[in-house]
Amino acid sequence: MGKPDGFLLYDRELPAKEKVAERITNYKEFIRRPSEELLNHQAARCMDCGIPFCQNGCPLGNVIPEFNDAVYQKHWEKAYTILMSTNNFPEFTGRVCPAPCESACVLGINSRPVTIEEIEKNIAEIAFEKGFAKPQIPEFRTGKKVAVVGSGPAGMAAAYQLNQMGHEVTVFEKDPEIGGLLRFGIPDFKLDKKIIERRVRWMAEEGIEFRTSVNVGEDYSSDDLNRNFDAIVLAMGSTVPKDLRVYNREARGVYFAMDYLRQSNKRISGIPYTEEDILTHGKKVVVIGGGDTASDCIGTANRQGAKEIYQIYYKPEQPAERDETMPWPTVPMLLQVTSSHEEGCVRKWAVNSKGFETDKNGNLTGLKLVEVEWHRDPVTRQFVNYNEKPGSEFVIECDIAFIALGYKHVEHQGLVEQLDIHLDTKGNLMGDDVEFRTNQQKVFACGDARKGQSLVVWAIAEGRKCAEKVDEFLT
Ligand SMILES: Cc1cc2nc3c(=O)[nH]c(=O)nc-3n(C[C@H](O)[C@H](O)[C@H](O)COP(=O)(O)OP(=O)(O)OC[C@H]3O[C@@H](n4cnc5c(N)ncnc54)[C@H](O)[C@@H]3O)c2cc1C
Numbered sequence: 352m353g354k355p356d357g358f359l360l361y362d363r364e365l366p367a368k369e370k371v372a373e374r375i376t377n378y379k380e381f382i383r384r385p386s387e388e389l390l391n392h393q394a395a396r397c398m399d400c401g402i403p404f405c406q407n408g409c410p411l412g413n414v415i416p417e418f419n420d421a422v423y424q425k426h427w428e429k430a431y432t433i434l435m436s437t438n439n440f441p442e443f444t445g446r447v448c449p450a451p452c453e454s455a456c457v458l459g460i461n462s463r464p465v466t467i468e469e470i471e472k473n474i475a476e477i478a479f480e481k482g483f484a485k486p487q488i489p490e491f492r493t494g495k496k497v498a499v500v501g502s503g504p505a506g507m508a509a510a511y512q513l514n515q516m517g518h519e520v521t522v523f524e525k526d527p528e529i530g531g532l533l534r535f536g537i538p539d540f541k542l543d544k545k546i547i548e549r550r551v552r553w554m555a556e557e558g559i560e561f562r563t564s565v566n567v568g569e570d571y572s573s574d575d576l577n578r579n580f581d582a583i584v585l586a587m588g589s590t591v592p593k594d595l596r597v598y599n600r601e602a603r604g605v606y607f608a609m610d611y612l613r614q615s616n617k618r619i620s621g622i623p624y625t626e627e628d629i630l631t632h633g634k635k636v637v638v639i640g641g642g643d644t645a646s647d648c649i650g651t652a653n654r655q656g657a658k659e660i661y662q663i664y665y666k667p668e669q670p671a672e673r674d675e676t677m678p679w680p681t682v683p684m685l686l687q688v689t690s691s692h693e694e695g696c697v698r699k700w701a702v703n704s705k706g707f708e709t710d711k712n713g714n715l716t717g718l719k720l721v722e723v724e725w726h727r728d729p730v731t732r733q734f735v736n737y738n739e740k741p742g743s744e745f746v747i748e749c750d751i752a753f754i755a756l757g758y759k760h761v762e763h764q765g766l767v768e769q770l771d772i773h774l775d776t777k778g779n780l781m782g783d784d785v786e787f788r789t790n791q792q793k794v795f796a797c798g799d800a801r802k803g804q805s806l807v808v809w810a811i812a813e814g815r816k817c818a819e820k821v822d823e824f825l826t
């Protein structure tokens with residue numbers, strides 16, 4: 352432990368962000384680069400607890416007290432080596448992880464947690480800049496061939512690990528670029544695509560073959576997959592969206608959020624698309640849903656110059672600070688204020704969507720909502736059910752609405768059916784979280800396709816563990 356009284360000397364401090372008026376004029380990342388001194392002071396706040404709850408809170412088991420100490424000692428190369436021992440892509444998680452480690456940090460009992468995520472991001476960036484980060488070419492090859500289907504964080508992590516173990520890895524991706532939802536879901540202002548491209552270039556140098564614009568099951572048959580590879584990893588994501596079953600769902604102007612975000616990501620990267628333009632300039636926008644996808648729609652709509660933006664939540668507003676229902680070290684259900692919220696939108700809580708209002712041509716003119724009253728379980732204090740308040744219906748005028756209610760499961764049509772992979776009751780690929788093996792002998796599954804919609808950090812953790820099991824199977 353570097354500085355025993357660090358947490359008494361320094362308060363939690365994050366680097367400054369670009370001003371809202373400036374940052375919504377473009378799609379660039381807007382968190383300014385912190386000084387090494389600031390990072391050094393923040394790392395000094397780590398108390399090196401006997402039981403590192405932060406480390407247990409991280410799905411990757413990142414060795415947080417050790418890299419904090421290395422940062423405090425200004426041993427950046429050591430910090431990077433420690434970080435990379437558990438996390439293949441700290442430059443991704445350092446930007447988009449909701450940081451369950453910080454919720455678990457012991458300082459959170461009566462103070463504010465260590466800025467673990469920001470430290471992680473900057474360890475990675477400094478390592479790239481100072482040249483500690485280098486491609487690691489494997490020294491031997493096993494002669495075994497592995498196909499990874501899907502290039503999101505789960506597929507990338509599995510491919511990374513398997514290649515380092517000496518196997519010959521081919522990653523198939525149906526999109527024109529590598530990265531999955533990192534590339535075509537999450538916008539550039541949260542994760543600049545150059546950050547993904549930088550890592551993919553290195554992985555290619557390390558020996559991984561990337562084959563883009565190949566939809567396995569359509570452009571490359573499941574028979575070829577079986578014939579040409581010794582093991583197959585399915586990391587295809589959870590992409591079938593949850594829909595809203597209300598009247599006039601088919602109104603012109605109602606879209607799934609991912610159709611909007613995918614197109615926006617393509618437009619910004621100059622990738623051609625054939626669908627009609629979905630643009631919010633000068634429009635009244637409603638975003639239905641409360642997660643990352645909804646938040647990304649708001650940030651994108653503000654950058655496109657939307658006139659008004661509303662976000663619709665069916666749950667009530669959460670408290671800003673922990674209360675008795677969420678004591679440390681539980682992950683607290685706090686009011687989320689994302690960078691997109693800072694940029695401007697009206698948030699409507701505890702309302703349920705009833706249907707879409709249209710003009711006589713079927714164009715969207717409004718969203719009808721009703722207020723709801725939630726009831727808590729007397730023991731767990733969690734919200735369990737609700738009733739609609741009679742006579743509380745109202746309409747928000749809008750020209751465009753995005754449905755951001757999450758995802759049901761992986762796409763079943765095509766490869767999953769062709770390989771005859773069994774599904775669990777939710778429609779995810781069957782494959783337990785110890786073996787990651789499906790019902791087919793040499794086919795493994797990981798990431799959102801197996802676990803259901805989740806987080807980048809979980810996808811990386813899944814890809815790593817799955818790779819271990821594939822390696823055991825092959826060797
Ligand atoms: C808009 C949005 C914002 C998000 N923001 C965050 C965030 O801020 N923080 C966070 O932690 N998580 C976030 N998430 C969740 C996170 O992105 C996912 O949990 C994560 O990307 C899942 O990784 P994955 O590798 O399992 O799947 P994916 O990232 O979905 O990748 C699966 C890939 O498989 C490819 N594929 C599928 N079928 C085939 C086939 N037959 N042949 C070839 N390729 C195929 C797909 O094209 C895709 O590229 C967000 C999700 C969305 C939708």
Ligand code: SF4
Pocket residue numbers: 408409410411412413415438444445448449450451452453467468471808
């Ligand atoms: S990956 Fe996420 S949970 Fe793990 S240390 Fe980094 S920010 Fe925390």
